[in-house]
Amino acid sequence: MIRKVTLMSLILFILIVSTDAAPLDVGFVILGDEGPFTKLAVEFSEKTFNTDRLERNDLNSGTFKQYAVVWWHDGDSDPGPLKNPEIDAFLDYAESGGAILLTGWAIRYATALGLEDPEARQFGPVANDGIAVGITVTDETVKLGLLDGLENLKGNTPKVGDRVQVNSTGYPKSGDYFDKIWKNFITLADAWGPPANDWGDRIAAFGYWKAGDGKVFNMNWRLPNYHANNKDIDQLFQLTENVIDWLGSESAFAAVEATDKLPIIWGRLKAGNVRP
Numbered sequence: 490m491i492r493k494v495t496l497m498s499l500i501l502f503i504l505i506v507s508t509d510a511a512p513l514d515v516g517f518v519i520l521g522d523e524g525p526f527t528k529l530a531v532e533f534s535e536k537t538f539n540t541d542r543l544e545r546n547d548l549n550s551g552t553f554k555q556y557a558v559v560w561w562h563d564g565d566s567d568p569g570p571l572k573n574p575e576i577d578a579f580l581d582y583a584e585s586g587g588a589i590l591l592t593g594w595a596i597r598y599a600t601a602l603g604l605e606d607p608e609a610r611q612f613g614p615v616a617n618d619g620i621a622v623g624i625t626v627t628d629e630t631v632k633l634g635l636l637d638g639l640e641n642l643k644g645n646t647p648k649v650g651d652r653v654q655v656n657s658t659g660y661p662k663s664g665d666y667f668d669k670i671w672k673n674f675i676t677l678a679d680a681w682g683p684p685a686n687d688w689g690d691r692i693a694a695f696g697y698w699k700a701g702d703g704k705v706f707n708m709n710w711r712l713p714n715y716h717a718n719n720k721d722i723d724q725l726f727q728l729t730e731n732v733i734d735w736l737g738s739e740s741a742f743a744a745v746e747a748t749d750k751l752p753i754i755w756g757r758l759k760a761g762n763v764r765p
Contacts, residue, residue, distance in 0.1 A: 512539040513737040514744060516556035518595075519563060520545060526564030526593065526614050526661035530715035533726050534560060538733065548575045553582035557743035558736045564593035564661030564715060565614060571601055584701025586741025590733060591705065592713035594662040604698040604705060605671050609664040616659045617718050622682030622711045623654035624694035624728075630678045633735055638727045652681055655728055657720040660711035665692045673698055680710055695732070706736055 515538040519527055534540040543552065543559070548571075553559050559582065571579075580602055583589055591598065597609045626647045630636060641651040666674070668691050678694040681687050688710075695708040712725070719725065737743045 511744065512537075513557045513733060514538070514555065515540045515733065516543045516547075516553060516559045517541065518543045518548070518559060518561040520561075520568030521563040521566035521594070521662070524565035524614075525616070526714070526716050527562060528715075529717065529722070530562045530564065530592070530713075530729075533715065533729070537726075537730055545575075548578050550578045550581035550585070553578060553587060554585070554742050556587075557740045558588045558590060558733050560590040560592070560733065561595040561598075562590075562592040562713065562715070563595050564663070564713065566662055567594060567597075567611070571598060576601055580700065582742075583703035583705055586702040588703055588736035588740040588742075589700075589705045590736060591707045592709075592729075594664060596664045596666075596707055596709045599666075599671075599698065599705065599707065602700070602705065604673060604700065605666060607666060607670045609666050609709075611662070611664040613660045614662045616716065618660075619658050620683050620711070621654055621658065621721070622656050622680070623652055623721075623724075624712070625679040625681050625687070625689070626651045626653065627676070627678055629676075633677065635677065635728070635731045635735060637731050639724060639731075653724065653728075654721050655725040656711055656714040657718075658714075659716060659718050660714055661716065663709055663711065663713070665710045667692055674707070675699070680712070682711065702741065704736065704739060706732060708732070 515534055517531060517534050517540050579589065594611060597611065599605050600608050626649050628649055631649055636647045639647055639653050641647040641653055647653050674693065674696055676690040676693040676696040679689045680692045680694040692710050694712055697704045697706040
């Protein structure tokens, strides 16, 4: 009996440690120009996740629900207003438990989606202005595991109150809801950078809106600068990966799959190659 219990415990242990989560399915939306502020974001997503490019005719809730996260980045231009069926598609996906990430000028659509009443101010893109910016870590940033792999300004693991630089210069086509004119936004990290230096949540580095059972996450202002000029782009990539991983863990449409390690391990167990 003891031998059987030990064998089963070993089997369970091997299955747990040998089964990795499959890459998240991400639908990547670009409606504007795919220029230097957008191209590297697409390439990063395709390298890091199981990413599909979504065109305008893909903006429907049935398509969205195939993805754990829908990432919408427009960093080069203003793609113009959404049509009512497109707004409804994003809302249905989010309210059904999906997760949307807005970066760059995609922030403007928080108003069209009914998440905020005021209009976001817009600016950019500017390729090089020599101004470095980043986030100030809050309790929520730490609690949600959004700092994995990042370094503070001293090169150490960030803790609450530390600054993490994610952009060395310039900014994409972007915007914000300055000055705290958003009323429904949940801030997860504060923003810092000249000229005010500490913007806190007057701009907010990032956070999310609740939408039914889902979330619409936003990273705005100067932060999502996926441009070759940005010497801190690896930090930005890591932060984005952390955010998407967290959003995927919150999404009702994240697939639960194992890699091909599971059948291999199970085959060995069936063949009697594992001893207690």
